[in-house]
Amino acid sequence: AQSVTQPDIHITVSEGASLELRCNYSYGATPYLFWYVQSPGQGLQLLLKYFSGDTLVQGIKGFEAEFKRSQSSFNLRKPSVHWSDAAEYFCAVGAGDNAGKSTFGDGTTLTVKP
Amino acid sequence: GAGVSQSPRYKVAKRGQDVALRCDPISGHVSLFWYQQALGQGPEFLTYFQNEAQLDKSGLPSDRFFAERPEGSVSTLKIQRTQQEDSTVYLCASSPLRGTGGEQYFGPGTRLTVT
Numbered sequence: 001a002q003s004v005t006q007p008d009i010h011i012t013v014s015e016g017a018s019l020e021l022r023c024n025y026s027y028g029a030t031p032y033l034f035w036y037v038q039s040p041g042q043g044l045q046l047l048l049k050y051f052s053g054d055t056l057v058q059g060i061k062g063f064e065a066e067f068k069r070s071q072s073s074f075n076l077r078k079p080s081v082h083w084s085d086a087a088e089y090f091c092a093v094g095a096g097d098n099a100g101k102s103t104f105g106d107g108t109t110l111t112v113k114p
Numbered sequence: 115g116a117g118v119s120q121s122p123r124y125k126v127a128k129r130g131q132d133v134a135l136r137c138d139p140i141s142g143h144v145s146l147f148w149y150q151q152a153l154g155q156g157p158e159f160l161t162y163f164q165n166e167a168q169l170d171k172s173g174l175p176s177d178r179f180f181a182e183r184p185e186g187s188v189s190t191l192k193i194q195r196t197q198q199e200d201s202t203v204y205l206c207a208s209s210p211l212r213g214t215g216g217e218q219y220f221g222p223g224t225r226l227t228v229t
Contacts (some may be wrong), residue, residue, distance in 0.1 A: 004156075007147075007192075010193070026131050029176075029187075031164070032214055034217075036220075041222075042222075043117075043118070043205075043219075043220040043221055043222050043223070044157070044205075044207075044218075046217040046218070048199040049213070049217065068212050077150065090156045090157070094213070095142040095214055096212025096213055096214060096215045097211060097212040097214070097215035098213055099157045099170065099214060100145065100147060100159075100162025100163075100169055100170040100214065101162065101170055101172065101173065101214070102147070102157075102159060102214045102218070103159065104156030104157045104158070105156050106155050106156050107152070107154075107155070107156050112139060
């Protein structure tokens with residue numbers, strides 16, 4: 001069975017500081033990994049995804065994530081956080097085009113201090 | 115272009131009533147997904163369609179839940195004899211690719227409250 005753990009329920013960072021959101025997954029084969037962001041009143045939006053190849057993937061809004069198979073992790077990073085990044089972030093794992101089920105973590109809420 | 119839309123955005127039902135939640139995916143998208151999202155949690159998978167075929171319904175919580183996508187576009191999630199525990203947000207997403215191989219585009223959700 002696939003599962004996702006986001007250990008940090010809530011993170012607060014100052015504007016301009018760096019950010020790392022943790023994600024650990026459990027999956028029996030090569031996973032399809034995703035990070036989504038959900039702002040208040042908005043639908044979930046994809047930030048980035050990893051399927052194969054380069055383990056460091058770039059996404060929108062200046063985000064990046066690194067896939068580490070040995071640690072079963074897919075942490076999201078941003079070098080300098082903007083106030084508009086305050087939102088809830090979800091990591092998800094899927095099985096690719098052979099299956100329809102994605103499993104999401106419970107999310108990390110990011111607060112940005114001025 | 116238009117994104118995924120869901121209607122109604124809010125639904126209040128009395129316990130025991132039947133409800134129908136509609137999802138209009140992005141035109142041409144092959145895959146359609148339904149999720150529940152409880153407060154403070156991530157989306158939880160309910161069911162998956164590839165075109166008109168329902169390929170995975172393993173997440174439907176009981177036989178009171180039924181989903182269809184008869185022409186491979188619009189989908190309806192129906193809940194019969196609603197219970198209070200059905201109160202939550204229902205999300206729909208669509209994808210241009212099969213399965214979970216691609217980005218899912220999410221709708222704004224329908225918040226169901228059962229009284």
